[in-house]
Amino acid sequence: MKAGVITFPGSNCDDDVVDSLKKVGGFDVERLWHKDTPDLSSFALVVLPGGFSYGDYLRCGAMAARSPIMEKVKNFSSKGGFVLGICNGFQILCESGLLPGALARNLSLNFICKDVTVKIETVETPWTRSTEKNTTLTLPIAHGEGRFVIDNDGYEELVKNSQIVLTYQNNPNGSTHNIAGVCNKNNNVFGLMPHPERATDLRIHDGLKIWSSLKIQLGLHS
Amino acid sequence: MKARIHVFYKDSVFDPQGSTVEESLKRMGFNKIKNIRMGRVIDLEMDYDSKEEAKRDVTKMCERLLANPVIESFKHEILD
Numbered sequence: 001m002k003a004g005v006i007t008f009p010g011s012n013c014d015d016d017v018v019d020s021l022k023k024v025g026g027f028d029v030e031r032l033w034h035k036d037t038p039d040l041s042s043f044a045l046v047v048l049p050g051g052f053s054y055g056d057y058l059r060c061g062a063m064a065a066r067s068p069i070m071e072k073v074k075n076f077s078s079k080g081g082f083v084l085g086i087c088n089g090f091q092i093l094c095e096s097g098l099l100p101g102a103l104a105r106n107l108s109l110n111f112i113c114k115d116v117t118v119k120i121e122t123v124e125t126p127w128t129r130s131t132e133k134n135t136t137l138t139l140p141i142a143h144g145e146g147r148f149v150i151d152n153d154g155y156e157e158l159v160k161n162s163q164i165v166l167t168y169q170n171n172p173n174g175s176t177h178n179i180a181g182v183c184n185k186n187n188n189v190f191g192l193m194p195h196p197e198r199a200t201d202l203r204i205h206d207g208l209k210i211w212s213s214l215k216i217q218l219g220l221h222s
Numbered sequence: 223m224k225a226r227i228h229v230f231y232k233d234s235v236f237d238p239q240g241s242t243v244e245e246s247l248k249r250m251g252f253n254k255i256k257n258i259r260m261g262r263v264i265d266l267e268m269d270y271d272s273k274e275e276a277k278r279d280v281t282k283m284c285e286r287l288l289a290n291p292v293i294e295s296f297k298h299e300i301l302d
Binding site: 058059062063066094095100101102104105106107108109149150151174 | 231234235236238239242287288290292293
């Protein structure tokens with residue numbers, strides 16, 4: 001099953017995503033370049049990795065969201081294709097309008113790089129299917145602009161549609177209602193600030209639960 | 223023709239940078255400060271025939287890239 005990993009200028013977690021997808025197996029991983037406009041119809045999954053696309057100039061993810069490939073990603077997601085945005089990828093998905101809300105400067109103004117505990121708010125998504133509700137995952141974060149911001153109406157909408165997937169146990173960055181990861185209404189687009197691809201080894205491995213959920217969703221043997 | 227664009231977090235979004243600078247200035251003795259908001263200034267040089275046309279396009283640029291309507295507000299002025 002084909003999975004695409006997009007590299008924007010300044011992406012730096014693309015190799016980690018490729019490695020972790022190869023590790024969990026079942027995916028035929030293909031690298032994609034932000035300036036290209038590939039036919040994504042044969043893909044099951046497209047991942048926007050973390051990093052500092054366009055040097056984080058203007059706003060994190062702002063210019064990457066206007067890359068040529070993003071029109072293809074929007075089209076792919078509108079047809080039900082699975083899109084995952086990690087860290088800077090999450091910022092790009094919000095900037096492109098594929099996910100609600102925005103990511104602003106951390107309240108502390110610090111770049112925070114540490115392991116955090118996040119709670120599973122819903123298992124009714126392709127990304128959390130193999131987890132249990134209200135259990136926790138330990139995943140690393142590494143960001144300066146990870147404070148999820150959404151207005152009250154937007155938040156009500158997220159709650160109503162069960163779009164809040166992950167929340168921080170000890171909010172590290174001031175995110176509204178401790179939100180660490182959200183889905184779109186159809187659950188096929190998911191963005192999160194923590195890095196599941198960096199949690200697939202002996203030290204921490206909860207990232208595997210996200211990947212294995214997706215494999216179950218796609219009918220791949222986990 | 224030139225344009226100057228100002229982009230700020232909306233009032234409803236907390237601005238940690240402004241708040242930190244505010245605290246420092248107060249510590250330095252500037253006690254009369256009530257609030258500081260930090261933003262971004264973008265200067266553009268353009269080649270338009272009319273101010274109206276320039277204004278319309280600058281507004282579009284702000285809406286589509288230079289500001290994020292979810293968290294930011296903008297204003298701009300067209301200068302000769």
